[in-house]
Amino acid sequence: xxxxxxxxxxxxxxxxxxxxxxxxxxxxxxxxxxxxxxxxxxxxxxxxxxxxxxxxxxxxxxxxxxxxxxxxxxxxxxxxxxxxxxxxxxxxxxxxxxxxxxxxxxxxxxxxxxxxxxxxxxxxxxxxxxxxxxxxxxxxxxxxxxxxxxxxxxxxxxxxxxxxxxxxxxxxxxxxxxxxxxxxxxxxxxxxxxxxxxxxxxxxxxxxxxxxxxxxxxxxxxxxxxxxxxxxxxxxxxxxxxxxxxxxxxxxxxxxxxxxxxxxxxxxxxxxxxxxxxxxxxxxxxxxxxxxxxxxxxxxxxxxxxxxxxxxxxxxxxxxxxxxxxxxxxxxxxxxxxxxxxxxxxxxxxxxxxxxxxxxxxxxxxxxxxxxxxxxxxxxxxxxxxxxxxxxxxxxxxxxxxxxxxxxxxxxxxxxxxxxxxxxxxxxxxxxxxxxxxxxxxxxxxxxxxxxxxxxxxxxxxxxxxxxxxxxxxxxxx
Amino acid sequence: xxxxxxxxxxxxxxxxxxxxxxxxxxxxxxxxxxxxxxxxxxxxxxxxxxxxxxxxxxxxxxxxxxxxxxxxxxxxxxxxxxxxxxxxxxxxxxxxxxxxxxxxxxxxxxxxxxxxxxxxxxxxxxxxxxxxxxxxxxxxxxxxxxxxxxxxxxxxxxxxxxxxxxxxxxxxxxxxxxxxxxxxxxxxxxxxxxxxxxxxxxxxxxxxxxxxxxxxxxxxxxxxxxxxxxxxxxxxxxxxxxxxxxxxxxxxxxxxxxxxxxxxxxxxxxxxxxxxxxxxxxxxxxxxxxxxxxxxxxxxxxxxxxxxxxxxxxxxxxxxxxxxxxxxxxxxxxxxxxxxxxxxxxxxxxxxxxxxxxxxxxxxxxxxxxxxxxxxxxxxxxxxxxxxxxxxxxxxxxxxxxxxxxxxxxxxxxxxxxxxxxxxxxxxxxxxxxxxxxxxxxxxxxxxxxxxxxxxxxxxxxxxxxxxxxxxxxxxxxxxxxxxxxxxxxxxxxxxxxxxxxxxxxxxxx
Numbered sequence: 001x002x003x004x005x006x007x008x009x010x011x012x013x014x015x016x017x018x019x020x021x022x023x024x025x026x027x028x029x030x031x032x033x034x035x036x037x038x039x040x041x042x043x044x045x046x047x048x049x050x051x052x053x054x055x056x057x058x059x060x061x062x063x064x065x066x067x068x069x070x071x072x073x074x075x076x077x078x079x080x081x082x083x084x085x086x087x088x089x090x091x092x093x094x095x096x097x098x099x100x101x102x103x104x105x106x107x108x109x110x111x112x113x114x115x116x117x118x119x120x121x122x123x124x125x126x127x128x129x130x131x132x133x134x135x136x137x138x139x140x141x142x143x144x145x146x147x148x149x150x151x152x153x154x155x156x157x158x159x160x161x162x163x164x165x166x167x168x169x170x171x172x173x174x175x176x177x178x179x180x181x182x183x184x185x186x187x188x189x190x191x192x193x194x195x196x197x198x199x200x201x202x203x204x205x206x207x208x209x210x211x212x213x214x215x216x217x218x219x220x221x222x223x224x225x226x227x228x229x230x231x232x233x234x235x236x237x238x239x240x241x242x243x244x245x246x247x248x249x250x251x252x253x254x255x256x257x258x259x260x261x262x263x264x265x266x267x268x269x270x271x272x273x274x275x276x277x278x279x280x281x282x283x284x285x286x287x288x289x290x291x292x293x294x295x296x297x298x299x300x301x302x303x304x305x306x307x308x309x310x311x312x313x314x315x316x317x318x319x320x321x322x323x324x325x326x327x328x329x330x331x332x333x334x335x336x337x338x339x340x341x342x343x344x345x346x347x348x349x350x351x352x353x354x355x356x357x358x359x360x361x362x363x364x365x366x367x368x369x370x371x372x373x374x375x376x377x378x379x380x381x382x383x384x385x386x387x388x389x390x391x392x393x394x395x396x397x398x399x400x401x402x403x404x405x406x407x408x409x410x411x412x413x414x415x416x417x418x419x420x421x422x423x424x425x426x427x428x429x430x431x432x433x434x435x436x437x438x439x440x441x442x443x444x445x446x447x448x449x450x451x452x453x454x455x456x457x458x459x460x461x462x463x464x465x466x467x468x469x470x471x472x473x474x475x476x477x478x
Numbered sequence: 479x480x481x482x483x484x485x486x487x488x489x490x491x492x493x494x495x496x497x498x499x500x501x502x503x504x505x506x507x508x509x510x511x512x513x514x515x516x517x518x519x520x521x522x523x524x525x526x527x528x529x530x531x532x533x534x535x536x537x538x539x540x541x542x543x544x545x546x547x548x549x550x551x552x553x554x555x556x557x558x559x560x561x562x563x564x565x566x567x568x569x570x571x572x573x574x575x576x577x578x579x580x581x582x583x584x585x586x587x588x589x590x591x592x593x594x595x596x597x598x599x600x601x602x603x604x605x606x607x608x609x610x611x612x613x614x615x616x617x618x619x620x621x622x623x624x625x626x627x628x629x630x631x632x633x634x635x636x637x638x639x640x641x642x643x644x645x646x647x648x649x650x651x652x653x654x655x656x657x658x659x660x661x662x663x664x665x666x667x668x669x670x671x672x673x674x675x676x677x678x679x680x681x682x683x684x685x686x687x688x689x690x691x692x693x694x695x696x697x698x699x700x701x702x703x704x705x706x707x708x709x710x711x712x713x714x715x716x717x718x719x720x721x722x723x724x725x726x727x728x729x730x731x732x733x734x735x736x737x738x739x740x741x742x743x744x745x746x747x748x749x750x751x752x753x754x755x756x757x758x759x760x761x762x763x764x765x766x767x768x769x770x771x772x773x774x775x776x777x778x779x780x781x782x783x784x785x786x787x788x789x790x791x792x793x794x795x796x797x798x799x800x801x802x803x804x805x806x807x808x809x810x811x812x813x814x815x816x817x818x819x820x821x822x823x824x825x826x827x828x829x830x831x832x833x834x835x836x837x838x839x840x841x842x843x844x845x846x847x848x849x850x851x852x853x854x855x856x857x858x859x860x861x862x863x864x865x866x867x868x869x870x871x872x873x874x875x876x877x878x879x880x881x882x883x884x885x886x887x888x889x890x891x892x893x894x895x896x897x898x899x900x901x902x903x904x905x906x907x908x909x910x911x912x913x914x915x916x917x918x919x920x921x922x923x924x925x926x927x928x929x930x931x932x933x934x935x936x937x938x939x940x941x942x943x944x945x946x947x948x949x950x951x952x953x954x955x956x957x958x959x960x961x962x963x964x965x966x967x968x969x970x971x972x973x974x975x976x977x978x979x980x981x982x983x984x985x986x987x988x
Contacts, residue, residue, distance in 0.1 A: 359592075374625065427633075
């Protein structure tokens with residue numbers, strides 16, 4: 001039953017959806033790039049401000065549950081979307097063709113992500129997931145005159161459709177055995193020992209979600225899509241989309257005992273191991289920065305799968321902290337790529353040679369990049385280390401030595417290419433003129449946001465207590 | 479609070495150096511020098527004012543202590559403490575840091591500010607390692623000093639052979655140490671969680687974890703986790719692959735830091751953490767560790783004899799010398815452990831001296847290849863004489879600090895492991911061979927190229943003289959050092975001899 005109170009708990013989602021409608025109407029009435037960006041950002045900020053209200057509401061709307069995990073997810077989704085908007089504006093100023101629709105697509109996708117983190121029912125899960133994915137096709141293929149961007153969009157569309165089919169089939173199988181589609185019902189219906197059909201259903205669902213998270217062996221789309229998509233779309237894909245899907249996977253595992261069987265755990269362990277090793281190994285000699293970051297994100301989700309394997313209270317906390325560190329780090333790394341590629345001029349400046357000697361031209365930008373790569377590599381005093389610390393602690397506490405070994409080996413391999421990128425930034429400058437961030441990047445909204453994100457990486461790395469407390473507060477509510 | 483400042487001063491100085499580049503090239507150098515001298519002065523003042531006698535009952539074993547909550551969720555604190563051993567090593571860091579700044583005065587000509595930022599960050603991290611008493615904090619500093627070292631080698635290093643070998647050397651250094659460091663992190667976490675399941679208290683504190691009762695097979699693996707992390711850094715032979723390359727490609731300042739201080743963090747880690755945390759397992763592991771030490775002594779010395787590159791030669795001698803340190807640490811004798819500490823200090827002086835000298839040679843003849851040297855004695859005034867002195871120190875000539883250290887190590891180890899001592903003595907003979915080989919090929923023999931070369935200026939002269947005076951002073955009168963570290967070495971040795979006892983008692987409890 002939809003009451004006023006349950007509507008309040010949906011407030012962030014409603015506000016974002018309304019903003020999308022407002023943006024659509026205003027675009028139809030009068031095109032204005034800066035204005036559209038401002039309205040979108042305003043809507044996101046408003047939604048962010050309404051989160052405490054939503055958290056205070058006691059009744060969740062039907063098919064959804066607004067618990068700690070959902071609130072935490074919403075806050076992170078909205079923040080990432082805000083950063084994306086801030087970075088998109090400068091990037092899109094160089095784009096020939098309609099610019100305003102990008103924000104429309106982005107807002108729709110955010111709505112989907114907000115629904116996804118709160119979904120408590122297979123129907124909402126599916127609808128939200130599609131609402132998140134559909135606009136992403138458009139965003140990835142946004143600069144459709146560039147061949148790679150179009151290729152990225154279509155590749156993601158086709159493979160995503162296949163993954164969706166797996167997901168749907170899995171849901172259907174589980175529904176056939178239990179007759180229920182809400183997660184609580186699933187849990188109750190599956191309390192008895194699982195048979196082959198339910199297990200098959202669970203595995204198919206994992207395949208569907210694993211595709212979105214680009215878990216090896218469902219990762220084949222990742223490098224091409226990361227490389228081809230316009231930088232802001234890639235940021236969105238790498239942060240919001242993965243965050244929301246991972247939270248839903250975590251919720252499934254936590255709630256439904258079917259995902260708790262030892263057999264599935266072994267499967268997850270195996271997936272985690274090949275994902276963290278595969279991602280790192282594939283990135284080793286990658287000369288394209290965006291592809292490299294794609295592989296690196298594969299590896300990072302391999303580390304995160306440790307939380308899925310272990311489960312329990314500490315796993316939720318570890319997931320929260322790791323996701324936060326992953327998000328700030330990814331935002332900073334891709335933010336630099338966006339800045340160097342801004343304003344839009346055909347393909348993004350993703351080749352590593354564009355970044356050679358960046359420190360001697362744009363010292364602060366290179367510093368941001370260094371910090372984010374140190375954090376990706378998990379070096380102490382950056383946020384990434386706190387995340388890695390949590391994952392290793394989780395593995396050690398549960399005595400999963402194989403996974404711990406995998407994380408250690410993966411990190412050691414990963415260092416090789418992170419260091420390669422970092423040292424490139426400081427190499428002597430080549431004689432040739434390269435693409436570069438504009439002179440005034442630091443005084444623009446995007447640049448300032450980027451610096452704030454980089455400072456955040458360091459602050460979380462040096463004094464993580466507040467972030468940990470914040471996450472602990474939410475993981476307790478679940 | 480003074481401990482916090484000891485760590486913060488290098489970091490702040492480093493940032494200042496980076497920004498000071500805009501005031502001219504000299505500014506970062508002077509700032510860096512002043513920073514390191516400041517650290518040195520503070521530690522020397524602490525030394526003069528400190529009381530290093532064995533603590534009585536109820537007295538704290540620390541001269542100074544500072545703690546504050548950091549991440550309460552895991553019971554992690556910022557816990558710094560200083561005793562005789564850390565004080566000596568911090569003072570050494572300050573001294574060698576100042577030398578590193580001085581020896582790169584002319585060598586580093588571009589990006590001076592950023593160079594000194596990295597140099598001072600390394601030193602800040604090292605001071606942190608010597609002071610941290612919380613295992614998390616220790617690990618943090620341990621890993622943190624790698625990044626600037628990496629940049630130092632990768633950006634200002636020499637490209638020896640064709641290709642980007644300095645970047646490869648730097649990467650190899652980083653991956654070796656970081657991967658082994660992660661093993662230590664796993665071991666630390668396992669220890670913490672064992673302690674948690676025993677008592678329900680999450681803590682990374684050294685004092686708390688020292689008494690943890692770890693079940694047997696696990697304890698051995700955890701000890702091994704710590705040991706490997708330190709063994710890579712020391713380096714112990716199967717884990718030494720990074721060292722010759724890193725030394726050969728690093729700039730002089732990097733080599734001085736690497737040989738003088740970074741290797742000592744490993745020995746410090748063993749004395750402070752690996753041995754006290756796992757005394758029984760370490761006692762059981764001692765024969766293996768001593769064998770590894772022996773292998774290191776012989777292997778390092780033999781390979782040193784065959785090197786063409788002067789810096790690689792010195793690097794291999796480091797492996798050999800650190801073999802003595804490893805043997806001493808696992809001998810369980812107070813005398814040997816004190817000898818190891820003296821040897822650490824002595825090796826810091828002599829290897830720093832040799833590396834600085836090879837750097838000065840490089841500035842004059844632009845090569846490190848000993849095949850293209852020879853006959854330099856007659857071409858360069860003064861420097862060959864200094865080289866002879868440091869070579870003599872390195873081979874353990876009486877009246878130098880190295881002699882005192884090696885003698886105490888061998889003497890202290892003899893009662894418990896006479897065979898080891900006998901074999902280790904062979905290393906001394908080999909040391910004489912490689913040292914004289916170096917002298918012969920570089921400074922004696924026919925002149926490779928005629929013509930006189932510039933003698934040392936006041937800066938170079940001063941550095942060499944200070945090092946030499948210190949080497950001989952410690953060699954003639956090591957008592958102050960021994961007094962300072964006695965309170966550290968005695969309990970470690972005691973732990974070891976009680977190892978069998980403790981094991982028996984633990985068996986009863988179980």
